Amino acid sequence: MRNSETWFRVGTGAFGALLVLIVVGIGFELTRQSMLSIAKFGFEFWRTSTWDPVAGQFGALPFIWGTLYSSILALLIATPISLGIAIFISELCPDVLRQPLVFLTELLAAIPSIVYGLWGIFVLVPAVRALEIWTPEPLRHLPLFSGPPLGVGMLAAAAILAVMVIPFISSVAREVLRTVPAAQREAAYALGATRFEAIRAALFYARTGIVGAVMLGFGRALGETMAVTMVIGNSPKVTASLFAPQYTMAAVIANEFTEAADPLYVNALIEIGLVLFVITLAINVLSRLLIVAMTSASRRAPALVEDDAAETAA
Amino acid sequence: MTRVARRKALSSLFVGFCALSVLIALVPLAFVLFYVVSRGIAALNFAFFTQMPKPVGEVGGGMANAIVGTLILVGLAAGLAVPVGIISGVYMSEYAGSRFATAIRFAADTLNGVPSIVIGVFAYGIAVLPFKQFSAIAGGLALGIMMIPIMARTTEELLLLVPSTMREGALALGATRARAVFTVVLPAALPGVVTGAMLALARIAGETAPLLFTSFNNRFFTTKLTQPISSLTVQVFTYAISPYEDWHRQAWAGALTLVGMVLICSVLARIATRRLERMHVR
Numbered sequence: 124m125r126n127s128e129t130w131f132r133v134g135t136g137a138f139g140a141l142l143v144l145i146v147v148g149i150g151f152e153l154t155r156q157s158m159l160s161i162a163k164f165g166f167e168f169w170r171t172s173t174w175d176p177v178a179g180q181f182g183a184l185p186f187i188w189g190t191l192y193s194s195i196l197a198l199l200i201a202t203p204i205s206l207g208i209a210i211f212i213s214e215l216c217p218d219v220l221r222q223p224l225v226f227l228t229e230l231l232a233a234i235p236s237i238v239y240g241l242w243g244i245f246v247l248v249p250a251v252r253a254l255e256i257w258t259p260e261p262l263r264h265l266p267l268f269s270g271p272p273l274g275v276g277m278l279a280a281a282a283i284l285a286v287m288v289i290p291f292i293s294s295v296a297r298e299v300l301r302t303v304p305a306a307q308r309e310a311a312y313a314l315g316a317t318r319f320e321a322i323r324a325a326l327f328y329a330r331t332g333i334v335g336a337v338m339l340g341f342g343r344a345l346g347e348t349m350a351v352t353m354v355i356g357n358s359p360k361v362t363a364s365l366f367a368p369q370y371t372m373a374a375v376i377a378n379e380f381t382e383a384a385d386p387l388y389v390n391a392l393i394e395i396g397l398v399l400f401v402i403t404l405a406i407n408v409l410s411r412l413l414i415v416a417m418t419s420a421s422r423r424a425p426a427l428v429e430d431d432a433a434e435t436a437a
Numbered sequence: 438m439t440r441v442a443r444r445k446a447l448s449s450l451f452v453g454f455c456a457l458s459v460l461i462a463l464v465p466l467a468f469v470l471f472y473v474v475s476r477g478i479a480a481l482n483f484a485f486f487t488q489m490p491k492p493v494g495e496v497g498g499g500m501a502n503a504i505v506g507t508l509i510l511v512g513l514a515a516g517l518a519v520p521v522g523i524i525s526g527v528y529m530s531e532y533a534g535s536r537f538a539t540a541i542r543f544a545a546d547t548l549n550g551v552p553s554i555v556i557g558v559f560a561y562g563i564a565v566l567p568f569k570q571f572s573a574i575a576g577g578l579a580l581g582i583m584m585i586p587i588m589a590r591t592t593e594e595l596l597l598l599v600p601s602t603m604r605e606g607a608l609a610l611g612a613t614r615a616r617a618v619f620t621v622v623l624p625a626a627l628p629g630v631v632t633g634a635m636l637a638l639a640r641i642a643g644e645t646a647p648l649l650f651t652s653f654n655n656r657f658f659t660t661k662l663t664q665p666i667s668s669l670t671v672q673v674f675t676y677a678i679s680p681y682e683d684w685h686r687q688a689w690a691g692a693l694t695l696v697g698m699v700l701i702c703s704v705l706a707r708i709a710t711r712r713l714e715r716m717h718v719r
Contacts, residue, residue, distance in 0.1 A: 153562070
């Protein structure tokens with residue numbers, strides 16, 4: 124009896140260990156495969172911006188720049204919208220609308236990246252180009268809007284990324300809002316608060332989890348590959364212009380990996396992958412910790428009234 | 438304006454903003470679906486499913502090889518991820534409080550957040566580089582690694598939903614833990630697990646990035662697992678960035694096929710989950 128219990132535990136645990144092994148393995152393998160580049164360029168790799176495979180000169184600054192710029196821009200667009208959606212679904216909308224809206228936002232997440240990319244190339248990019256041509260001349264002299272109206276570039280990439288991370292942020296934010304005890308809102312209403320003020324109180328209570336949700340979206344945006352690759356223009360340049368074609372870390376790996384013949388070139392690309400892995404890992408860990416801290420704290424909080432909203436949502 | 442009126446106005450404004458955000462998010466969804474369906478249907482025909490790609494410049498042909506390739510890749514991924522995911526899910530729910538279960542859960546969540554392109558690089562390192570050969574196996578491995586954490590977490594959550602009286606009943610009758618789990622608890626959660634597996638399959642079938650340099654692409658029909666193999670997503674990508682009008686047409690048809698697959702899976706899964714919930718809650 125005792126024996127079979129041990130076997131069961133070890134047997135199933137071994138499969139679980141595989142998951143841990145894969146995560147560790149990714150870090151190990153990517154480091155091993157990028158040693159050439161790490162040894163040759165060291166920290167210079169991340170500070171220089173010459174990307175010249177023919178000369179064997181690799182500097183990854185433009186990719187870091189493009190990745191951070193597009194992701195932050197996407198979050199600036201997506202965060203208010205996602206929170207609006209989360210609040211609308213969890214606090215404001217009539218019960219009949221709740222399930223359909225959840226389904227539709229989930230659908231937004233289910234559409235494959237490549238389909239967004241295809242739509243981006245043939246529908247979004249021409250629209251962005253029209254917008255860029257339409258931009259008044261004085262504005263075009265600002266660094267933010269400089270460059271020829273190509274359509275492909277930072278603006279299109281950020282827009283498509285925003286659409287893609289909205290469902291992630293809003294669904295986590297919705298979960299987080301559900302853990303806010305009803306007593307919080309009821310106390311606010313009892314003091315004569317308006318709807319906005321009561322929700323603001325709930326948002327304030329949930330702030331840690333909300334930050335976690337936004338960071339989770341950030342992690343998604345950083346690693347998004349296909350859709351961005353297809354609309355950002357793939358040109359390694361460090362520029363603030365929204366109209367300029369740029370490049371991201373994920374996109375350069377996707378585009379150049381199979382073409383890279385030289386070992387140093389491959390190593391440089393894998394090093395970019397390694398850093399992408401480390402950054403997304405750190406962001407994910409941090410955001411999960413925030414969300415866990417938030418949800419377990421509210422579980423400990425005394426609930427004065429049964430949370431009807433959470434019941435019906437479940 | 439009185440103070441109260443101002444506060445009420447602000448509140449209405451806020452409610453309006455929230456409703457507006459929902460609309461803003463639904464607009465791109467409607468747009469994407471509209472274009473995929475309208476352009477896709479116009480391009481979709483019988484030949485798309487049955488014929489091979491025509492040589493560059495020739496009009497016509499289809500993606501038969503890519504459709505079969507996607508099925509093979511997804512099958513390989515499921516073969517890896519379903520057992521590994523389900524059994525580690527069992528561990529996490531059975532030993533929920535233990536430190537190792539927490540570590541596995543943590544690994545699953547982190548793995549879920551690793552960008553798919555990075556998974557592709559990893560699979561390239563362990564399954565392409567040593568054999569100096571792009572292969573269906575490498576592609577299936579990459580997709581499988583993406584699917585494992587989804588399967589594991591879904592299984593765990595579903596097993597925790599099974600009433601503890603069922604497990605206790607089995608144990609009271611003298612069943613070992615393994616027996617109780619595999620013959621009583623897991624079967625009770627099986628419809629949900631199948632649903633979860635379908636959703637996970639739909640998701641990984643739409644992945645492109647991990648396949649670019651693992652299964653690569655192949656203009657010819659093949660079922661050899663050690664050879665490069667075509668997939669719908671990589672084919673759509675290749676066609677989308679090509680300069681040929683007819684390839685663009687086929688890319689839309691491919692996109693429609695992908696979206697149709699995802700939609701059917703998620704609607705089916707939704708119906709199944711609802712039925713399951715009704716069964717367990719009452």
